[in-house]
Amino acid sequence: MYQQMIFVNLPVSDVDASKKFFTELGYTINPQFTTDDCACVVISDTIVAMLLGKRRYADFTTKEIADATRTSEVLLCLSAESREKVDELVDRALAAGARGSGEAVDHGSMYGRAFDDLDGHTWEVMWMDPAAVQG
Known part of the structure; x- marks a missing residue:
């Protein structure tokens, strides 16, 4: 396929x-x-x-x-396999020079955080409970 x-x-x-x-x-x-x-x-x-x-x-x-540090050009969202993996990736980004973007989102079955990379592009990292996704 x-x-x-x-x-x-x-x-x-x-x-x-x-x-x-x-x-x-x-x-x-x-x-x-x-x-x-x-x-x-x-x-x-x-x-x-x-x-x-x-x-x-x-x-x-x-x-x-666009100057992504001043205007929003795109929001990129990556999935993560767990809440811990969300934190792990965002924490690595912050340690590598990224800036945090907004507050963490925690809806129980959905958790996410975001960072702005070196050029200001916003990357969201989200986890969703597979059971909640299946309905």
């Missing part, structure tokens, strides 16, 4: 700093698609973040590039 993938393209100010940040979160960099102005971050088998230096990012759009 075909596994559809998502490639999230994000503008970054410093490709090397962003590569270091995301590897500190436990993700890998695919060297086949990484250059001086672009980093391919493998989040899972079906999720890839392409971190593009702003000049490289501009090659793909005629629109003004």
Whole structure:
């Protein structure tokens, strides 16, 4: 069966700093698609973040590039297998230089926290109780 993938393209100010940040979160960099102005971050088998230096990012759009530290351009949400894994990933992000974003969300069967990466992109990390999801 075909596994559809998502490639999230994000503008970054410093490709090397962003590569270091995301590897500190436990993700890998695919060297086949990484250059001086672009980093391919493998989040899972079906999720890839392409971190593009702003000049490289501009090659793909005629629109003004948002400053994610001042405006919201996108909210990215990653699932986690447990509440503990939510805390583990967000805590690693904060230790690697991210800023916390908002308060933790705890609805019993759903738990999440968020952080802003080095360029201000907001990443939410959420866990949902499988029993609650199944209804």
